[in-house]
Amino acid sequence: xxxxxxxxxxxxxxxxxxxxxxxxxxxxxxxxxxxxxxxxxxxxxxxxxxxxxxxxxxxxxxxxxxxxxxxxxxxxxxxxxxxxxxxxxxxxxxxxxxxxxxxxxxxxxxxxxxxxxxxxxxxxxxxxxxxxxxxxxxxxxxxxxxxxxxxxxxxxxxxxxxxxxxxxxxxxxxxxxxxxxxxxxxxxxxxxxxxxxxxxxxxxxxxxxxxxxxxxxxxxxxxxxxxxxxxxxxxxxxxxxxxxxxxx
Amino acid sequence: xxxxxxxxxxxxxxxxxxxxxxxxxxxxxxxxxxxxxxxxxxxxxxxxxxxxxxxxxxxxxxxxxxxxxxxxxxxxxxxxxxxxxxxxxxxxxxxxxxxxxxxxxxxxxxxxxxxxx
Numbered sequence: 001x002x003x004x005x006x007x008x009x010x011x012x013x014x015x016x017x018x019x020x021x022x023x024x025x026x027x028x029x030x031x032x033x034x035x036x037x038x039x040x041x042x043x044x045x046x047x048x049x050x051x052x053x054x055x056x057x058x059x060x061x062x063x064x065x066x067x068x069x070x071x072x073x074x075x076x077x078x079x080x081x082x083x084x085x086x087x088x089x090x091x092x093x094x095x096x097x098x099x100x101x102x103x104x105x106x107x108x109x110x111x112x113x114x115x116x117x118x119x120x121x122x123x124x125x126x127x128x129x130x131x132x133x134x135x136x137x138x139x140x141x142x143x144x145x146x147x148x149x150x151x152x153x154x155x156x157x158x159x160x161x162x163x164x165x166x167x168x169x170x171x172x173x174x175x176x177x178x179x180x181x182x183x184x185x186x187x188x189x190x191x192x193x194x195x196x197x198x199x200x201x202x203x204x205x206x207x208x209x210x211x212x213x214x215x216x217x218x219x220x221x222x223x224x225x226x227x228x229x230x231x232x233x234x235x236x237x238x239x240x241x242x243x244x245x246x247x248x
Numbered sequence: 249x250x251x252x253x254x255x256x257x258x259x260x261x262x263x264x265x266x267x268x269x270x271x272x273x274x275x276x277x278x279x280x281x282x283x284x285x286x287x288x289x290x291x292x293x294x295x296x297x298x299x300x301x302x303x304x305x306x307x308x309x310x311x312x313x314x315x316x317x318x319x320x321x322x323x324x325x326x327x328x329x330x331x332x333x334x335x336x337x338x339x340x341x342x343x344x345x346x347x348x349x350x351x352x353x354x355x356x357x358x359x360x361x362x363x364x365x
Contacts (some may be wrong), residue, residue: 076253096253145337152339165257214333216262216342227342233334 017044017087019056020098023105028096039072039087041081045109052078058109065223068157068195072109073098082225100164116160119176124182124199129192138192146189153186153231155224162218162228174207178218178228181209185231188238200242205223265346267328272319279316313363321356325349
């Protein structure tokens with residue numbers, strides 16, 4: 001199905017855009033979208049929804065790379081679309097936009113993120129402290145190795161790009177995935193947390209950190225430049241030490 | 249296929265390093281029975297082993313041997329890269345380790361070729 005913007009002039013540079021329609025089964029539909037300066041992939045999708053196909057479903061919120069809701073597969077690569085400029089992702093004016101891989105598709109470009117966040121829970125991704133609000137605030141020196149490890153991994157926005165980029169998630173659906181394990185790594189290094197051993201047991205179980213093949217696709221694609229592979233390697237070492245010490 | 253979405257999704261140095269490590273491992277596994285077959289000739293006596301080794305002393309087999317040594321070097325260097333990645337704390341994408349492994353493999357291949365030809 002081809003659709004052309006009515007208001008675009010003949011001289012205007014156009015993008016040739018294919019967008020996924022449907023759920024697990026569907027088809028790519030073609031659109032012609034006017035090329036703009038500093039245009040992001042999210043701008044392109046928004047143009048299609050507002051001018052060419054009002055029924056197109058997609059998800060976004062902040063548009064500034066904070067909320068992690070607009071990730072899609074762009075020309076085969078999982079990306080956050082709000083901060084992916086068109087000239088960064090295509091040289092020939094062609095775009096293919098699909099939903100994130102490895103997640104159920106609700107409709108068009110919208111994926112069901114429940115399996116992704118359920119795995120954060122399975123990896124014991126919730127902070128468990130031992131103090132109350134009446135206790136003094138914990139003092140964590142910023143230059144300790146633990147705090148530095150947390151700093152390197154804490155800025156995750158939960159966009160799911162790493163999860164979609166990971167081959168192991170595709171091969172083994174029970175695998176926790178890079179984001180959940182990265183979250184577990186930040187908590188393993190949180191000196192205030194008291195459920196370290198329980199968390200190590202969770203990530204050392206079947207489908208945990210030991211399933212990672214260190215492809216580093218997650219680290220390559222993470223829009224926040226986090227390296228989940230580094231955290232997963234840290235979890236492997238922590239699990240090995242706990243096992244040698246008879247704790248696991 | 250080059251240019252396909254599946255190719256673009258995996259087109260980065262660390263994934264190529266993974267593929268080289270996996271495929272070189274498969275090649276070495278397939279070669280292993282042949283290796284034992286040659287060594288097994290020694291059980292029949294010195295003459296049998298020497299005869300087979302003399303048979304391998306020609307250009308195509310020397311070239312194949314060079315490729316095999318390169319494969320072994322790539323697998324060893326790739327394995328050391330993985331041990332470094334998983335054994336020590338690090339940050340960033342560490343593409344330098346993949347480049348180093350490729351460089352070591354190439355150097356071994358060249359040294360072996362210089363010694364053989």
